[in-house]
Amino acid sequence: VPCIVITGRGYPGxxxxxxxxxxxxxxxxxxxxxxxxxxHGLQILMTYRFxxxxxxxxxxxxxxxxxxxxxxxxxxKDAHPKHxxxxxxxxxxxxxxxxxxxxxxxxxRLYNEVAQMKRHLVKLELESIDDLKTFVVEKIQKKxxxxxxx
Numbered sequence: 001v002p003c004i005v006i007t008g009r010g011y012p013g014x015x016x017x018x019x020x021x022x023x024x025x026x027x028x029x030x031x032x033x034x035x036x037x038x039x040h041g042l043q044i045l046m047t048y049r050f051x052x053x054x055x056x057x058x059x060x061x062x063x064x065x066x067x068x069x070x071x072x073x074x075x076x077k078d079a080h081p082k083h084x085x086x087x088x089x090x091x092x093x094x095x096x097x098x099x100x101x102x103x104x105x106x107x108x109r110l111y112n113e114v115a116q117m118k119r120h121l122v123k124l125e126l127e128s129i130d131d132l133k134t135f136v137v138e139k140i141q142k143k144x145x146x147x148x149x150x
Contacts, residue, residue: 003032012044017047031065034071036124038124039098043098075135084123085124099118
């Protein structure tokens with residue numbers, strides 16, 4: 001799969017989003033996103049997709065049609081309980097904030113993922129996936145992420 005891999009810790013800055021956006025547009029490279037299963041992971045996905053409201057007009061300038069590779073509830077629901085982290089009050093607030101956003105409410109898949117997080121009150125980090133390389137390859141092979149935006 002021709003692609004560029006960008007890793008990050010936390011929310012992407014404007015420069016990172018600009019590189020991703022330009023690569024996607026100029027080289028017709030699909031953008032796949034793999035995020036922790038938690039409200040902040042979903043917010044990071046939304047930042048790539050819709051920009052950052054905190055940055056005003058500049059924040060929405062460099063967005064991409066990122067495809068959400070995971071983690072989804074069905075990816076983590078059977079994980080060993082030792083891998084789950086407890087939800088905090090802040091996680092609940094982030095979920096509530098996400099559920100109030102139009103782009104979440106207009107997409108049943110996104111809405112369901114946030115609802116599942118809030119219902120089960122657990123989160124899981126990518127580091128908990130035993131064989132992340134195999135996980136990613138299988139996800140790409142099983143689905144058509146390149147043609148179906150979120």
